[in-house]
Amino acid sequence: MDIGNYYIIVALILLFISYIKDKKKTLKALNSILKISLNVLPVIFFIFVVMGLITVFVSKETIANLLGSRRGIVGILLGELVGAVALIQPSAVYPFSGTLLNKGASYAVLYAFIGTAILIGVSTLPAEIKFLGKRFTLIRNLLTILIIFVFSLFIHLIM
Amino acid sequence: MKKLIKEAIIYILIGLAIWGIVFLISDSKGIEIGKIVYNTFAQTIKIILSVIVFIGLITVWFTPEQIAKYFGKEAHWKRFLIASTVPMFLGGSLFTIFPLIGTLIDNGVSYGVAIAFITAWSAKIPMIPLEIHFLGLKFTIIRTLLVIPTAFILGYLGEIILEKMEKKKIALKLKEFVKEELVLDEDVVQVLEKEDNGNNNNNDKKNDK
Numbered sequence: 001m002d003i004g005n006y007y008i009i010v011a012l013i014l015l016f017i018s019y020i021k022d023k024k025k026t027l028k029a030l031n032s033i034l035k036i037s038l039n040v041l042p043v044i045f046f047i048f049v050v051m052g053l054i055t056v057f058v059s060k061e062t063i064a065n066l067l068g069s070r071r072g073i074v075g076i077l078l079g080e081l082v083g084a085v086a087l088i089q090p091s092a093v094y095p096f097s098g099t100l101l102n103k104g105a106s107y108a109v110l111y112a113f114i115g116t117a118i119l120i121g122v123s124t125l126p127a128e129i130k131f132l133g134k135r136f137t138l139i140r141n142l143l144t145i146l147i148i149f150v151f152s153l154f155i156h157l158i159m
Numbered sequence: 160m161k162k163l164i165k166e167a168i169i170y171i172l173i174g175l176a177i178w179g180i181v182f183l184i185s186d187s188k189g190i191e192i193g194k195i196v197y198n199t200f201a202q203t204i205k206i207i208l209s210v211i212v213f214i215g216l217i218t219v220w221f222t223p224e225q226i227a228k229y230f231g232k233e234a235h236w237k238r239f240l241i242a243s244t245v246p247m248f249l250g251g252s253l254f255t256i257f258p259l260i261g262t263l264i265d266n267g268v269s270y271g272v273a274i275a276f277i278t279a280w281s282a283k284i285p286m287i288p289l290e291i292h293f294l295g296l297k298f299t300i301i302r303t304l305l306v307i308p309t310a311f312i313l314g315y316l317g318e319i320i321l322e323k324m325e326k327k328k329i330a331l332k333l334k335e336f337v338k339e340e341l342v343l344d345e346d347v348v349q350v351l352e353k354e355d356n357g358n359n360n361n362n363d364k365k366n367d368k
Binding site for chain 1: 160163164166167168170171173174175177178181188191192193195196199200202203204205206207208209210211212213214215216218219220253254257258260261264270273274277278280281283285286289290292293294297298301302305309312313316317320321324325
């Protein structure tokens with residue numbers, strides 16, 4: 001079963017419990033749910049269009065050739081950059097990384113790529129800034145890039 | 160509410176505009192983007208809606224004080240413990256949790272906990288079978304275990320930096336505030352003087368009559 005169904009079931013159960021315990025509070029919650037939806041869904045539509053844009057114009061073949069041939073520090077930095085910019089669905093990150101492995105990418109480069117692919121996204125930056133603020137977004141992204149670099153070097157040494 | 164609707168319309172219009180431009184460049188690429196938008200929407204909408212429900216329930220059932228007790232600064236290092244581990248077991252895309260994290264920060268969660276939470280999310284334990292299949296057991300175990308220290312370190316460092324920046328900003332604001340006060344003072348003095356003169360004149364006229 002797809003993970004989304006679990007989420008929906010848990011959400012509905014919690015909503016039901018909330019309703020039994022306190023109707024007034026739950027109605028208030030439903031009201032804010034409506035407002036949050038109005039706030040979140042348009043931004044998400046915008047993000048999806050940007051995702052589509054990147055997917056259509058940056059081919060996976062180019063990425064694979066780029067990451068497969070480089071190693072060491074240059075490879076790690078490149079892996080981070082590509083992971084941050086190129087958009088790969090979370091469910092597609094591992095299959096695609098498998099392809100990269102077959103094309104000759106090192107584990108350190110893969111670690112850098114997977115880390116930034118999951119944690120940083122150029123296309124999701126507008127959402128992060130909107131919901132969490134410019135300063136938070138800047139610091140979180142810079143620190144993440146830095147620490148993934150350090151741990152990639154660590155992987156480079158042990159694998 | 161009006162502002163919300165306005166912003167919503169702006170985001171949708173910009174999105175449609177970008178899409179439209181791609182259509183002008185190439186029909187097939189425009190259609191491809193439509194397919195991607197539809198597919199990602201179909202894949203993520205359940206999680207997005209559920210997370211929104213969680214946010215709504217959290218804001219009603221928990222007061223900021225309650226949340227701050229466990230995830231605010233007063234919880235010391237313990238606040239990182241849950242934030243660096245529990246999200247590892249969750250799934251979904253990063254952007255779906257940004258609104259949730261925003262609500263939590265507004266309700267008393269510290270910056271460090273927020274960053275640790277986001278980072279720990281990257282472990283993606285529900286997808287581990289897939290990761291092992293494509294990347295091997297050794298890499299998967301190392302990567303998953305490294306997520307915990309990564310979340311701890313990022314949360315700790317991020318919080319220190321963000322708080323320093325905030326303090327600086329508050330100091331700057333205070334300086335500006337003081338300056339404005341001074342300027343105001345002079346203005347106020349002038350205005351008061353004028354009013355005073357006017358009153359005196361009026362009083363004089365009244366007295367004359």
